[in-house]
Amino acid sequence: MSDLKIAVVGSGIIGLTTGIELLKSVNNAEITIIAEGFNTDTCSWAAAGIFRPGHGFIGPNREITQKWIDDSFYYWKNIRDSVDAAEAGVTEISGYTFSNREKSIVRNAFIEKLVPIYRKATEKELTTLCPDTYKYGSFYKTLVTDSTVHLPWATNKFKSLGGKVINRRVDNLVSLGDQYDIVVNCTGLGAKKLCNDPYLTPIRGQVIKVNAPWIKMFFYAESDTYIIPGFNHVTLGGTRQYDSYNTEVDKYDGMSIRERCERLVPSLKPATEVRQVVGLRPHRTIVRVEKEILLTAGGKKVKVVHNYGHGGYGVTTAPGTALYACDLVKEIWAGTSKL
Numbered sequence: 622m623s624d625l626k627i628a629v630v631g632s633g634i635i636g637l638t639t640g641i642e643l644l645k646s647v648n649n650a651e652i653t654i655i656a657e658g659f660n661t662d663t664c665s666w667a668a669a670g671i672f673r674p675g676h677g678f679i680g681p682n683r684e685i686t687q688k689w690i691d692d693s694f695y696y697w698k699n700i701r702d703s704v705d706a707a708e709a710g711v712t713e714i715s716g717y718t719f720s721n722r723e724k725s726i727v728r729n730a731f732i733e734k735l736v737p738i739y740r741k742a743t744e745k746e747l748t749t750l751c752p753d754t755y756k757y758g759s760f761y762k763t764l765v766t767d768s769t770v771h772l773p774w775a776t777n778k779f780k781s782l783g784g785k786v787i788n789r790r791v792d793n794l795v796s797l798g799d800q801y802d803i804v805v806n807c808t809g810l811g812a813k814k815l816c817n818d819p820y821l822t823p824i825r826g827q828v829i830k831v832n833a834p835w836i837k838m839f840f841y842a843e844s845d846t847y848i849i850p851g852f853n854h855v856t857l858g859g860t861r862q863y864d865s866y867n868t869e870v871d872k873y874d875g876m877s878i879r880e881r882c883e884r885l886v887p888s889l890k891p892a893t894e895v896r897q898v899v900g901l902r903p904h905r906t907i908v909r910v911e912k913e914i915l916l917t918a919g920g921k922k923v924k925v926v927h928n929y930g931h932g933g934y935g936v937t938t939a940p941g942t943a944l945y946a947c948d949l950v951k952e953i954w955a956g957t958s959k960l
């Protein structure tokens with residue numbers, strides 16, 4: 622018999638990582654993931670999964686934001702260093718970011734001290750790799766989590782640790798209060814409706830998955846152009862369309878992505894397309910990882926921990942925010958919550 626029943630709503634990278642961490646750190650609890658969509662039906666499936674938090678990733682303050690990033694890096698690195706790495710879809714990767722605009726755009730204060738290599742690209746690298754195109758560049762080594770490999774692995778991991786999974790839509794979080802002691806909300810963009818959250822907005826992303834095993838490095842450039850090798854395919858991107866709810870593949874976006882990526886790396890021209898994928902990044906002005914008490918119509922308190930709004934950085938930062946959300950769950954359960 623469990624002491625504590627927890628519902629985690631959502632089965633993207635955030636829900637799965639949070640569910641796994643809850644099972645590892647909360648004693649004698651029954652944890653159930655409830656989600657409308659799994660794997661291909663999540664935004665997480667579209668992600669290339671490169672560990673590269675950008676300045677659009679904003680937590681409640683700089684210290685907490687950096688802690689989420691640091692904790693995430695070491696979480697992914699521990700998997701990369703373990704026997705699970707291949708099955709979990711985690712490996713290291715090196716590559717370049719190029720730009721013409723400002724030197725600062727090729728810096729990344731969040732990870733420069735964290736990753737094993739982060740340096741300015743040399744003149745020789747710039748003239749050899751992108752002749753007459755970009756003035757500035759950085760070269761770095763980071764991690765990549767291929768979500769098409771990782772999500773199924775994480776679902777199995779969650780189940781093997783004793784977690785339960787239910788496939789259904791949740792129309793309001795309060796309704797779960799009858800069955801569960803604590804509800805953890807990892808619904809990504811779904812939180813827009815569930816929480817009536819005005820600070821959450823989609824950023825539509827379209828990518829092309831291609832067969833190009835000869836591409837071993839990642840490349841980022843202007844106009845949201847990127848090339849990121851994964852375990853099975855190379856991801857070519859992309860688009861960043863604010864406030865678009867369009868989940869259909871757009872032919873013209875696809876043509877533009879292909880044209881921009883081939884200009885950056887001409888050897889991509891013979892790469893065959895596997896599929897195009899669209900995901901709606903759940904962008905929030907401040908990523909929401911916090912406690913809230915909701916009330917049922919009858920006045921019963923429902924304890925909720927939110928964990929959503931990771932925008933374009935959810936794969937990168939899932940573990941850090943999951944650990945933080947777990948601490949909030951433990952605080953509530955220990956009765957020390959200042960709600």
Ligand SMILES: Cc1cc2nc3c(=O)[nH]c(=O)nc-3n(C[C@H](O)[C@H](O)[C@H](O)COP(=O)(O)OP(=O)(O)OC[C@H]3O[C@@H](n4cnc5c(N)ncnc54)[C@H](O)[C@@H]3O)c2cc1C
Pocket residue numbers: 630631632633634635636655656657658659662663664665666667668669670671672673789790791792807808809810811812815825826827828858859899900901902903929930931932933934935936937938
């Ligand atoms: C093209 C693209 C490329 C990207 N590349 C990267 C990258 O390289 N690195 C990186 O870090 N990030 C990247 N991202 C961002 C990353 O994919 C997101 O930040 C991340 O997927 C968000 O995860 P999530 O679990 O919050 O949301 P989702 O993956 O969308 O999961 C939400 C879950 O909640 C469920 N749900 C929602 N509403 C309800 C409801 N009412 N009832 C029941 N279930 C519900 C859904 O079914 C789903 O299971 C990329 C995104 C896109 C689109």
